[in-house]
Amino acid sequence: MTELYSSTPSAPTRRTTLRAAGGGTLLLGLGLAGCRSAVSEAEAPAGKAGAGPRRGGTLTVAVNTDFTPSLLFAQSGQSLQQRLIYNTLTRYDDRLRPQPELATSWEYVEGGRSVTLKLREGVTYHDGRPFTADDVIFAVKNLQNPLRAAQLRATAAAVTGFEKRGDHELVLKLAHPVNNLFDLFEFMVITDRHSVEDAVSGKRLNGTGPFELTKWSPGAGLSLTRNEKYWQPGRPYLDGVEIRVVPQADALLSSLRSGQSQLSFSVPGKNLAVVKSTPGLAVSEYSTGGGAYYLGVNTTVAPLHDKTVRQALAWGIDRERILKQVLGGYGLASATPWPKSSPAFTEAGRTHYTYDPGKARELLRSAGHTRLDLPLLHVNLPGETAVAEAVQYDLKQIGVQVTLQPTDPATAQKHLIAQTMPGLWTMGHGFAQVQPSTLAVSAYPFNEAKNTSRFRSAAYTKVVRDAWTGPATGAAANALRQRITDTLLDEAFIIDLVIRGSVQVSAAKLRGVTLNKFSYLNLDDAHLVD
Structure with a gap:
């Protein structure tokens, strides 16, 4: 793995350039206590030589709170689904070093008053529209809107100017230096600027992420299916994801133990001892203190x-x-x-x-x-x-x-x-x-x-x-x-x-699950094994 930089890029005190290794995708999962996901890499399935993870299957995730569309742009207990439908510009590794996602590289000018972003080409929204610099401009302005109740509004508001250099290069000009710009880039989902009002009313969530929303049943959950046009080749492996609302602790625990659900971050602490003793279930703690x-x-x-x-x-x-x-x-x-x-x-x-x-x-x-x-x-x-x-x-x-x-x-x-x-x-x-x-x-x-x-x-x-x-x-x-x-x-x-930290309870047959720093669920590499 290529090292992207030699000092923290969020301190904009000098010219700093960061580029993705080989022009490819570099997405690092946040470290769990001793491993990257619910199962250590050493326990990954062997399968056939060179075959890689098996494609297919639907993952059911049990949550204890329903999706609230009006809070789409605020951090809350219902933010788990964000990264399934949308992408962000960057993603931290477990040492707070930003890694590329929809932004492939970035460059600060001296003094930290502007940052130039190179954006990923060949990315489309679920409806087929190409992702461009205009979508990033909209995403920043959207979080500046007080109606969105976004916690990182102050950081978004520090961006006071935009200079497009074609569809896939953008300069953000800052009123003053801020040292948490990459927090904004990981927090800010890149939604469709043409249907944002439909998004905050729950009618339509159009993103560039690995899964497309097919149905929201208020009080019951979300149904998502694989985005066949996803910009990461061969991803996601899963056919779909069902996010099911199970507010009662006993029912949630029963859902996991019976195999009706294969993943949850909502199991109360006092029930974790029971989970650990249940064959076929694994408990992992994200040590990043989310x-x-x-x-x-x-x-x-x-x-x-x-x-x-x-x-x-x-x-x-x-x-x-x-x-x-x-x-x-x-x-x-x-x-x-x-x-x-x-x-x-x-x-x-x-x-x-x-x-x-x-x-x-x-x-x-x-x-x-x-x-x-x-x-x-x-x-x-x-x-x-x-x-x-x-x-x-x-x-x-x-x-x-x-x-x-x-x-x-x-x-x-x-x-x-x-x-x-x-x-x-x-x-x-x-x-x-x-x-x-x-x-x-x-x-x-x-x-x-x-x-x-x-x-x-x-x-x-x-x-x-x-x-x-x-x-x-x-x-x-x-x-x-x-x-x-x-x-x-x-x-x-x-x-x-x-x-x-987020405590993950998952079926032992589920691999490749990660969360970002804002507890957005990443299932790009998630897969089920036999």
Whole structure:
């Protein structure tokens, strides 16, 4: 495999050119704990000499939430299907090095004020229309539209000019340098500019990806069939994919154990031990830290406007118990949002708040409180409910009575975006697994300009902006990341609990599955073996 570059290209401080090896496709799956997919490469089927993977078969994927078309351009729990229907411009490997997808090479000019993209030729949409530079221009402008609720809107908005050099070369001009441009390129699905309104209403999803949508049955799932005109020769191997909504944990588990489904990322942690003991099923953990469970705090609700109270809550939760009992031990108890793969991770930050109910009660008393009664919104799914109940139990021990408010996933996401959460809520967040600056300029809970907690701080805004527009590596970058971490720990408007990588449960006969950094499912190389 050819090395594409010698230093991080997301730090646009000099002229940098990256090209695909031999003009071919280079797509690296994100590293699982010890392997690239659900089964190690060493366990790949031998088959006939030189025959390669068997083509054919339909894969059924069990999910616990339905597709929500209005959230197509936002990161949410229903983003799994994105990479099946659409492609992105680039794709990170497990060391945050961008690899080609619809962009085959890129070049920064000095100072990071523009980037030139060479685009893949011979790519067509499902309806046969050729992919061109106009589609990339539309994709960027689409994410600049506030109606799309895209978390990476600020990064898209930094692109202020476009210069086409034919159909397959494009210059993006930036208002100022940003060090997370490749986060945008991996996040941004390249949809059809002529039918985007049909896409956000669920009528038609026209992409360049390996599968075509044939049917969406609200509440039941998606049916997809192989794109016979896919730009990767011989891919995909599968004839089709059925994404089936199975919201109840017992039913989902039964679906996997009976063979009705062959893949899921939605099995609650407490059920994983059962799965591991089931013949024919395999459990694999993606170690890239694609998300985290957290306790959100609305800082405009008294007495949560007092950071002493918020810090008391942070000391009062037993993260290790949540990791063990709720996630089945898959993940990392942490007071900060950063997975170990992040350059912002430190062990001191991870353990800043440990379980200390005595200290929590002392802080509450110092703020003038011995008892509090607060609502807590949570998503009404088994894993999320278990986290909320664990938080409820722990907070009760320090004198904080919590009333649970179960809410469906789509409504919870709308509250998150609209900043209409009650005093407390528990959900999962992403965006800590890519460039650290992305979390604080993009994720709804952390966004320095407009976050769900309604937390405002000129100092927080400045350090986030400095981190976003500055270099991605080096001592200065590390210092800015540390200041962001220190602010999050001190202000405690978001209280992180457990970093959770995606946990994949799959049939042993399924090979070649990967996820990207935003948990988009990649089945280009997926195949079934006998």
